[in-house]
Amino acid sequence: MTFRLTNTAKTYPDGTRALLSTKLTVKNGEIVSLLGPSGCGKTTLLRIIAGLETPDLGSDIWFDEDNVTSLPVERRNVGMVFQSYALFPNMSVRANIGYGLKMQKLSKPEIETRVSEVLEMCQLQKFSARAVNALSGGQRQRVALARAIAPRPRLLLLDEPLSALDASLRESLRDELAVLLREFNITAIFVTHDQDEAMAIADRVAVMSNGRIVQSGTPEELYRHPNSAFVAGFVGNAMRLDGKCTGSVLTLEGGGLRLPGEGSGNNVFVRAEDVRIDDNGSLCGQVETITFLGTHYRIGIKGITPNLLTSIFAGQSAPKVGQSVKVAIKPEALILLPAGEI
Ligand SMILES: Nc1ncnc2c1ncn2[C@@H]1O[C@H](COP(=O)(O)OP(=O)(O)OP(=O)(O)O)[C@@H](O)[C@H]1O
Ligand SMILES: [Mg+2]
Known part of the structure; x- marks a missing residue:
């Protein structure tokens, strides 16, 4: 799926202009990272794409040829993974992953097959019967990812999914995620404020500052040809x-x-x-x-x-x-x- 937004902005009811007129395109199978400091508007942009936040009048969001700007979240078919896992703690891993499929009204055997497939992809087979609250943070984050991909979303949105984990787990899960997303040709937008993470996962990085995308390019392009002091400093710590x-x-x-x-x-x-x-x-x-x-x-x-x-x-x-x-x-x-x- 090719994703495109143009002229998209967000002013919160209290007058905060969290996102200024923004355009962004993500090609089919591409992984784009939104990178920027705290408060620059990354989550706002992601929530607008998901349909959890209404953008200002005049904003336009396209999934392929469909204008989804006024489509509610449940009809956009996007997968979401957040920093907090937002899982059902008492339900088993299998039930958590199957939840979205049940909502999609898939038949029982279909759900079984799909869940088994995703359990294998995310290397969670041995935990399938365990309750989520009996898993470690890294395992929970894997379940959250498995649950988000099980319904085969058109677009996967990840908001700092690794930031609650310790440094070494964070790095290994980051690499696993990069492989998984590419292997299954998942179009994804990955939010982070960590430049190493953005560069390790993404095909293209969009650097944000104060509600705007200030530069977008491959990690190499941003590193070698930053267009501003902000990007030079944020990507690769230029002095x-x-x-x-x-x-x-x-x-x-x-x-x-x-x-x-x-x-x-x-x-x-x-x-x-x-x-x-x-x-x-x-x-x-x-x-x-x-x-x-x-x-x-x-x-x-x-x-x-x-x-x-x-x-x-x-x-x-x-x-x-x-x-x-x-x-x-x-x-x-x-x-x-x-x-x-x-
Ligand atoms: N519901 C809201 N009402 C008013 N202002 C808000 C609301 N939600 C977010 N904001 C403001 O919008 C701006 C962008 O917030 P956002 O959550 O998108 O930042 P972020 O880039 O995700 O930051 P972080 O890295 O800390 O998660 C901030 O100034 C924030 O205070
Ligand atoms: Mg955020």
């Missing part, structure tokens, strides 16, 4: 180099850098992996912090630009706190953004 541009030279506190083009204002960014401690570097700074992170050390450097970070692999010899260092940044690694961006 602003706070200096003065004169033609194609940027002057910082700790020295000068050649830019790949004409710079303007304070809109030059760099990512930690492109900052290197190097005796031939043109910038002079001093090591301020060293944090051990297992595979690498993260190193904070002062005296060049505020909050400059780099990292070195744990096997290499690390500098000491207080040590003076030379720093090199290749011009082609710099991200130049238009002036006036927030």
Whole structure:
């Protein structure tokens, strides 16, 4: 199913403009992630797509050739998975998964077959008779997913489905989910405020800020060509180099850098992996912090630009706190953004 919305906005009754005029297309089988900070309108957008929230007049939502803007939730055939599992705690796993199928008035044998199929897909066979309240968080989240896909929805909507889980489970379930959605060619919209999660799961990421989609693209496109300081910072934590541009030279506190083009204002960014401690570097700074992170050390450097970070692999010899260092940044690694961006 191809999903499309145009001109879609939401003003809550108290006047909060949670979503400004937005357009979004999700192709058949595509997984799109809505990524943005708390309060930017992700859940609002998802609830509008599901039919749980009425958008402002003039909004248009299409499922293939059908305009579903005024269709109630129960007739949209969307699957939903939320952060809180919203399962029936006393019912068995099997009964929870079969619930939506019963509502669809499928015959008993059909329900049995379909539930067994989904139990297998989600690796829940051995829990089928168990009550949901006797499962762990990760298992419950799998049941919630199984229940959402059992009715074969046209579109699957997931709102931070992994955020209640611990870090390692979150990562493994995230990878399982990415495989499952692709294997069964499920068209899905996945909401998260975690950039790693968005990049790991989605074919395309739509970055949201203050009720708008500010940029959408593949994870690589967003990472390499952010269109604003906000996206540069939110996707891949780019750091602003706070200096003065004169033609194609940027002057910082700790020295000068050649830019790949004409710079303007304070809109030059760099990512930690492109900052290197190097005796031939043109910038002079001093090591301020060293944090051990297992595979690498993260190193904070002062005296060049505020909050400059780099990292070195744990096997290499690390500098000491207080040590003076030379720093090199290749011009082609710099991200130049238009002036006036927030
Ligand atoms: N029923 C409501 N009435 C008024 N304002 C609301 C309502 N629901 C949400 N909002 C506001 O709309 C804005 C967007 O909220 P939304 O829940 O869509 O954010 P979000 O991106 O999902 O955030 P989070 O990551 O914290 O879940 C927020 O400012 C929120 O306070
Ligand atoms: Mg939300």
